[in-house]
Amino acid sequence: MKSILNQLIQLQELNFAKEEQKASNSQMPLAQLEKSIAKIRSQLPPDVADRYDRLQKRYPLAVIPLAHGNCSRCGLAVPANVVNAAKAGEQLQYCPHCGRFLFFPDTIARTPKKKFDGNRPVEVGIARFSAANLMVPKLAATTREEVISELAKALGEGGFVEDAATVTELALRREAIVSTAVEHGLAFPHVRDVEGGGLTFAVGLKEKGIEFGATGDHLSKIFFFIVIPTPATAFYLRLLAGLVRTFESTEARKALLDCEKPDEMWKTLAKLTKDTIP
Ligand SMILES: [Zn+2]
Numbered sequence: 001m002k003s004i005l006n007q008l009i010q011l012q013e014l015n016f017a018k019e020e021q022k023a024s025n026s027q028m029p030l031a032q033l034e035k036s037i038a039k040i041r042s043q044l045p046p047d048v049a050d051r052y053d054r055l056q057k058r059y060p061l062a063v064i065p066l067a068h069g070n071c072s073r074c075g076l077a078v079p080a081n082v083v084n085a086a087k088a089g090e091q092l093q094y095c096p097h098c099g100r101f102l103f104f105p106d107t108i109a110r111t112p113k114k115k116f117d118g119n120r121p122v123e124v125g126i127a128r129f130s131a132a133n134l135m136v137p138k139l140a141a142t143t144r145e146e147v148i149s150e151l152a153k154a155l156g157e158g159g160f161v162e163d164a165a166t167v168t169e170l171a172l173r174r175e176a177i178v179s180t181a182v183e184h185g186l187a188f189p190h191v192r193d194v195e196g197g198g199l200t201f202a203v204g205l206k207e208k209g210i211e212f213g214a215t216g217d218h219l220s221k222i223f224f225f226i227v228i229p230t231p232a233t234a235f236y237l238r239l240l241a242g243l244v245r246t247f248e249s250t251e252a253r254k255a256l257l258d259c260e261k262p263d264e265m266w267k268t269l270a271k272l273t274k275d276t277i278p
Pocket of ligand 1 (some may be wrong): 071072073074075076095096097098099100
């Protein structure tokens with residue numbers, strides 16, 4: 001059963017990656033993604049695959065973690081026997097209310113409820129999601145793993161996630177399914193289904209570029225590491241679209257990559273995204 005569940009989760013990640021590519025207006029070929037999707041789908045028992053397809057038509061995400069005994073999507077309480085069976089991993093479990101597949105997450109990333117200082121004025125634009133201390137103008141990292149771990153550490157030290165190691169592990173699991181690198185040297189490593197506060201991201205720069213899994217062996221230079229609470233999933237796609245729209249421009253990429261200090265980088269990012277992320 002575990003393997004069917006893992007296949008379902010992979011299938012969902014691949015389908016969601018397709019949504020991400022659409023949101024990022026990517027010109028990258030979807031053929032490889034479609035091929036992987038078809039392959040995993042063909043390995044599932046037919047009734048499970050059919051159910052998945054039906055759910056997918058209604059909901060962007062159909063395989064959902066339990067959170068404190070509730071379905072983390074519809075939010076309703078799930079009977080204890082379903083929770084226990086999901087925990088034991090004996091057979092596939094469904095939410096009795098919305099019908100989505102349920103699983104018991106082995107690892108959960110959490111963000112504190114209150115993420116920014118109390119006295120800040122009401123924020124607009126990217127100030128709702130990030131801060132100067134989450135800007136890393138000169139990443140020390142030289143590999144994909146190190147980029148993710150370095151940005152997770154910034155989130156952890158800033159008090160934006162409870163445990164940087166957990167966030168790193170979950171982001172790497174996601175990268176292993178399909179890379180989050182897109183065109184223009186951009187990459188969007190992320191962790192979904194985070195519990196707690198709001199959507200938050202850290203940004204790292206590596207002028208020289210890093211092999212992050214982009215097609216055609218292109219190097220990635222600008223990394224947005226995003227932690228996404230379950231209710232913010234749809235918004236995350238809009239944020240992604242806004243960031244890509246901003247940094248499609250060569251001048252915008254250059255302006256950001258030229259930054260030497262976190263404060264300077266933060267001001268530059270705010271200015272560049274003023275219209276794309278209102
Ligand atoms: Zn539900």
